[in-house]
Amino acid sequence: MQTAEPAQRRSDAAAAGGSSALMSVRGLGIRFKTSHGIWQATRKIDFDIAPGERVGIVGESGCGKTITGLSIARLLPNNFAGLDGSILFDGVDLATCSVREMRAIRGRRIAMIFQEPMSALDPVFTVGHQIAETLRVHTGIAKEEARAKTLDMLRRVGIASPERRIDDYPHQLSGGMRQRVMIAAALICGPQLLIADEPTTALDVTVQAQILQLLRDLSATSNTALMLITHDLGVVAETCTRMITMYAGEVIEDAAVDDALVRPLHPYTSGLLRSLPHLSPRGGKLPSIPGRVPSILDMPNGCRFKARCPHAVAGCEAEQELCDAGGGRKVRCWRFRELELPGALQHLGSAPIAAMVSRP
Amino acid sequence: MIAQATGIPKDALDNTIVSVRDLEVQFQTTDRRATVKAVDGVSFDVRRGETFGIIGESGSGKTTIGRALVFLLKPSAGAILHDGIDPLALPRKGFQNHRRDYQIIFQDPNAALNPRMTILASVLEPLELARAGTRAERLARAREAMDRVGLPQETGERYPHQLSGGQKQRVVIARALTLRPKLIVCDEVVAALDMSIRGDVLNLFAELQRDLGLTYVFITHDLAVVSHISERVAVMYLGRFVELGPTDKVSERPLHPYTQALMSAEPRPLPSSMRDDHRIVLQGEIPSPIDPPSGCRFRTRCQYAQALCAARAPDWRELMPDHWVACHFADRPNFSPN
């Protein structure tokens, strides 16, 4: 790993162990009740987030990213059947603490931006009301002050003429404006941890750049830790210090972003990097990882990626643990030492991405 | 006859599936004291069998154009013709049937799925409304569509809230595909999908286009996606098109300063040592469509703005074959960010 990355891209705190972590997740899993019985949607999720650290969570659709975020915020669907493991947040175990304790933490110390902004905003209240109320519930400040702070926050997330938008109802805003309203609502109380689920997919790239800048600034100036769930590896590369890859309900790789991009250790991470559309000619077939994620009903023993892995051999049917790969990296594949997997750079020579690198 | 009324040459219609002339869509603000000019004078043609991309600023009116294209909302001014006819002039029943051929898929799958219907019932619904084939054939078609978008059959028994965001979006795509429309407006349909599935879904769109001659209007923020799948792309800013041309030209040699900024802002999946600071950072506040700047709408954030830009709106002109732009200075040789 010869990357010459700047110091802030290294996740020293996490590499050093859990002692300095703001949040320590251990053995987290969630089970659902369904018509087929109890489903284990996620399991054995371990990771730490240090104050001010920016961690990207990536992985195939349905692998459990949102559910993991919701588990931490304890916003669980009503068919949920149980939570395993622990979520130590600043000394409190969020997996077992009382509803009252949780209510004092959620919204104020841990804030979440949801994947679907329309469903998270209440259609019958104006957006200004929804943000100002969050602030008033947690801080008890006066109405006028809450409104002034709301206006300021709307401006910071890039809403044009916020004084004319603050009294709009959610349906009157474009998708991207709703998303920014959600971001403003999440940031208004100055949380220690922000869980952002696809916060910028609805935004154009210039506004996205502005929001990502805001998130980076918050982590630098207010020490807000960020857990950024996204499909966009470009967003992870530009925003995060660390990247956690999930597959079929498990964490399968955890590394500094640059390391994961240059030399992924898990075959799934490498496959994800290969499917970037930047890398294929227009109109051509996009490479994808052959096969499908195994169904929850029919989860194989051992490595869950086995059926799609080009490197599977006898031995892969053994239960895979998240191994320490050194240098603050972890991977759930016993063959990681012998495999030399291509990262984002190996594709550089052939593809339009080469043009992108050199373009002014 | 309508074609004549709007001045579209007759021969252009054969290869044109949708033509839009001087489209305007306005909304009232909540206090009813101001008007949001969400779309403010846009003209373009969509060619049969092509993928027409629309990118641009958030809130610039892309979704509004998409909704107007399938007549989910009525234009405040201007004309939209489907295959040379004005659907609004059709009798009620004819209008309903006509609309089936022009579908839209939205960015928020929750809006499109009934929370009380199982996934399979949702995918079946449009087929049942259209009374297509026997029950067994409909079932087979629905299952095939689910399979093609990568949804395991077992998800058919579930309800929307029991699926992940990306899984729901795939349901919505499967649903639109079952009807085999002529044109689909895709509004941010792959944003919620991960890279690998996104590749599958885009491949599927391309395959259906080849097999069934589908036309797509593809609205997206993802420049990599748009340059991969669309032949032509339009760039929107504050209710208007600022550039329109062949995708490779627009992405490799953008003519409009806004497009240049947009292209430069795309996040790249590269390690920090490989990323140079190429980004054109737009200065100034984003203006509001309630009260857009005079002259060129981009002038408050344009690094090349001159006095002329405030005085007069730039013409929409074809600077190179098939490549249109609205900027007074786009043809100056030294006009480029570097």
Ligand SMILES: Nc1ncnc2c1ncn2[C@@H]1O[C@H](COP(=O)(O)OP(=O)(O)OP(=O)(O)O)[C@@H](O)[C@H]1O
């Ligand atoms: N309430 C529920 N009941 C049963 N299964 C559920 C429920 N909510 C989610 N799931 C399942 O749990 C898995 C993980 O879902 P989750 O929403 O966390 O995925 P995700 O990684 O966020 O995916 P995406 O990228 O598509 O948003 C999925 O297979 C989903 O179908």
Ligand SMILES: Nc1ncnc2c1ncn2[C@@H]1O[C@H](COP(=O)(O)OP(=O)(O)OP(=O)(O)O)[C@@H](O)[C@H]1O
């Ligand atoms: N029903 C409505 N009432 C009032 N204003 C509206 C309504 N629908 C849209 N608008 C306004 O019209 C403008 C264009 O919105 P539109 O949803 O078309 O933008 P967009 O380009 O799709 O943005 P995004 O990329 O964020 O989805 C915005 O200013 C929006 O607030």
Ligand code: SF4
């Ligand atoms: S354990 Fe085996 S099957 Fe699983 S990722 Fe590693 S090599 Fe592939």
Ligand code: SF4
């Ligand atoms: S017309 Fe003027 S302000 Fe507008 S884009 Fe061109 S140079 Fe910039």
Ligand SMILES: [Mg+2]
């Ligand atoms: Mg999700």
Ligand SMILES: [Mg+2]
């Ligand atoms: Mg939109």
